[in-house]
Amino acid sequence: METVIGIVDNDDGKLEDSRVDRSNSALFSPKQISNPVVYKLVRVEGDGRLVPATDDEVMEVEDFLEYENSDMRVVADTGQSLECISIERSSSGKLRLECSEGVSQLGTSEADLGKLNAKFQILQKVKQEEKLRLSSRSPVHSHVQIDSQCSADNPVISEKVRSKNPYQEAPSIASSLNYSHSNQSGSIDQCSRPSEGVIESGSSASAVNSALTHDFSMTDGEICLDKLSIKELHELFKVTFGRETTVKDKQWLRRRIAMSLTNSCDVSASTFTVKDNKITKKCEEECSGNVSAATVISVENMDGEGDVKYKDSCAVEDCGVDDNQVASETRLENLNTEHELDEDQQREERAAKRMRKPTKRYIEELSENESREHNPRSSSSNKNTGHSHVTPTSDIRPAKNALPEVRTFVTRLDSLGGSGVQIPCVSRVRRSRPRKNITSLMKFHPTGMVETAKLGNKVVRDHGSDAGSVIQDKVSKPSSMPEKIHQSVRPTESASDRMSKSTSESGKEKQCPVIGTTGPRQETKPKKIDTSSCTEERNIVTVPTAKGGMRRKHHRAWTLVEVMKLIDGVSRCGPGRWSEIKRLSFSSHSHRTSVDLKDKWRNLLKASFAPTPADDGMNSRKHGTAPIPEPILVRVRELAEINSQVPPNFSSSKLTTTGGTVNMHGDKLGYL
DNA sequence: ATTAGGG
DNA sequence: CCCTAAT
Missing domain, CATH: 1.10.246.220 (Serum Albumin; Chain A, Domain 1)
Incomplete structure (x- = not known):
């Protein structure tokens, strides 16, 4: 069985790393090659095609691998965020997912993970047992929704997944892992391609995968986490995130931890809905079925009303729509809150309680959070609180061809233009250079000047708060100002600035053409989200410029x-x-x-x-x-x-x- | 587009 | 870091 790993860079699909077989041979030892599971790096085109990596791309990867010490591991560098996601197969055959913030911090992360692993290994046993029980008890729904890309191009995969025998024991469950990170980091899609006996040969690997994934998010993980005392949870939290937490909400802690451990995406709704026995079970099953399900779900929610899809993907018959909704919502909420974990438990708790309809933006954040432990993102979340629905910056529309539903595709209401046109949004890219706009406005529109100036100030303040205290940022962001303004100013400061510079403005704003209705499969690439924004948004300081303008200065310490x-x-x-x-x-x-x-x-x-x-x-x-x-x-x-x-x-x-x-x-x- | 230098 | 001049 072959596993294809595609890494797509957020920015307009330019792929950051990719590798094909040949590179494999070069990079890995023979014995590794003989391994049933072969990792192939390919580039996932925007339309979902898998394209073999070019030499150039391979080189990039090599460089990267160099860093990683050539474990059988594939690392996707998100680029902007420096996020690394690697899938590694340890000698024990256990598959482990890692997510670390940056190369420099890799060591630490690994260590932490190691600890966690150790801690959870114990739990694993339990989990496995449980799994067995479950599987035997109730058929697992095999149908899993696969990421659009994978499914689109590799029908085989989905088929395989589907064919997976629900009744089989956990270990033999063939799973395809699909990670779609909507955030900047881009997405990583891993599809297992059953070239041959998927179940037999693949089972081992797949099993590992699923097991891995399940560890925390799944039943076992759930259960385990569930059983931990607050203190233990805190400890775990500390280990996981490297910092203490004051949150007393067990549930929250559990979710956080689970998410982190599972590389976030995988945390299934079940994680959050633990309370309900029923749900938990269902979720478990679902999870066991396929990790990607969770991901899909989240994506769907992003769409705005992904419930339908969720249902689809969620093979569990028990799951009621409501449950799903709740679960997903909760999850989103968590994600949302995630980045601010740091200190305010108040906020956190509040967030946990609150239920609100997920915004696309949330999703983005979610993904971001996933990849980057926590990153106090400037305000965006808060702002949205007020008007959650339209995210000025952009929305991510996962192209899920798999689903027939057209409505799933997300569109963005372009309020900026006031046209009210729905634009399918591809990625959150800088719509225009804020700075410039501001200046220009100031210069040319005396009337608008006041407003603009205000904005400018506000922006500045925001930034300041960013640098200084995150909390303030969020709390104090009343966002009374017209949304429009927000849009024009805020959005973007995101990272695009730099990104465009360095990455070659390839994306230069590729705002999606206005397309009234698009088929589900639309061209837009969900992935290109520039997560970088989060990275970049940090440490932005505005310094007065002689000309009266303000320029933003990003400071990223050199590691x-x-x-x-x-x-x-x-x-x-x-x-x-x-x-x-x-x-x-x-x-x-x-x-x-x-x-x-x-x-x-x-x-x-x-x-x-x-x-x-x-x-x-x-x-x-x-x-x-x-x-x-x-x-x-x-x-x-x-x-x-x-x-x-x-x-x-x-x-x-x-x-x-x-x-x-x-x-x-x-x-x-x-x-x- | 890339570099070198100044601020 | 950012900006600009020079190539």
Whole structure:
């Protein structure tokens, strides 16, 4: 059996990584290849086609894999968010899903996961037993809805899924994992393709998958979590998210944890609806049937009224529509709240209680949250609270060809134009450059100026709050201002700015053409959501500009990993070839333009030659700016010398101190 | 479009 | 980081 993994980059479907068989052979050891499960990286086109990766793409992946130490793991770099989602098969044959925020943090995440895994392994047993019981007791609904992409292009898959024998034991359940991340990170679709005996050969892998997935979200997970005391939940939470929580709502905690553990998407509605025995069971079954079901569900809800679909996908006969609705809603709510976990339990609790119709935006956020643990997203959620339905920025319309229903497709009401035209929205892309707009408005429309100015201020404030306290942002965002304004201003500040820059404005706003009604299968790609926004939205500071305008300054601290990559790149391509380096070493990190690289290098140079960076220590760098390890500086120095980039002033004085390494290139040393 | 430099 | 001039 073959598993195809496609990673689609959010931005207009340009795919970030992809690989095909050949790459497999190159990257993996023979024995791994012989493994029944073969991971194939392909690019998923917007229309859902799977296209073999190009060499270029493969290279990118390789680069990435390098990082990951070549576990049998495929990592999809979301680019902007640096989110990594990997599916790894451990030696034990257990499949594990990982989601980490960034490469640099990978280690940590893994560790955490490891802990979690350990903790949950115990539970697994229980789970399995339970599963067996369940399966024998009631037939699992095999029909699962598959992600549109997969289903569209790979009918086989769906078929296979369907064919899966419900009565089989858990282990033999063939499941196709479908992860669709609507968020920026793009989506990862994993479809298992039954080339041959799906059930036999595939079963092992699939079983693993399902087991894995089920761990937390499913029955067992549920149950387990259910049984944990608050304290334990807190502990778990801490382990999971690396921070404490004050929330006392068990349910909430459970959901959070489950989501996180399952890589979010997988958390099925059941997770949330635990209370109801019935539901739980149903869910379990459903879950066991297919992980993707959950995902699908969420997507559907996004649509606005995805209930119908949910039903479809949810094979469980017991499930009442209401239940489903509730479940999904709840879930969404959670997602929504997620990002703000940090401190206010108040808000959290409130959110948990509140039930409101899911917005598309929520979904986006959800996905974002999933990928990135929590990210206090600026306000968007709150704003929407008021008028939940229309999300100015954009809506995601999952193309689910699978469903006949036309109405499922999401459309966005373009209030901006006031035209009231429904536009199927593809992705949330910058509609226009806010900054520019504002300025231009100010300049040209004296009348509008007031309003605009106000907006500007508000925006500024928002940003400030972003940087400062998230809470405030949310709470204080009355959003009394006309929605329109919000739209024009806020939306976008999202990341698109940078994204467009670095990613090549490919997407430049591809606003979807107005299409009255589209078939379900429409071309729009659900995935392209720019999740980056969340990433980018953080740390945005507005600084006054001489001209009276305000410019936004994003600050993303350079991680050690990035620095190392940079250095590596410089050593490979030489300084000055920033775009090259960008391509080589930073293809995955969408932000960080070549200019950024250059700047960083400049800084590094400065730092490396600066008066003994190390010694005084705390004095100079207490800010929390990591001191940049000597070795790295040394490396920089070396490179600088090699390229005769030695800063004017400090030519050699410090070099001597650095030690032998430098001397290798000796000619540079004045002393010699 | 990419670079180098200044701010 | 952002911006701009120079290539």
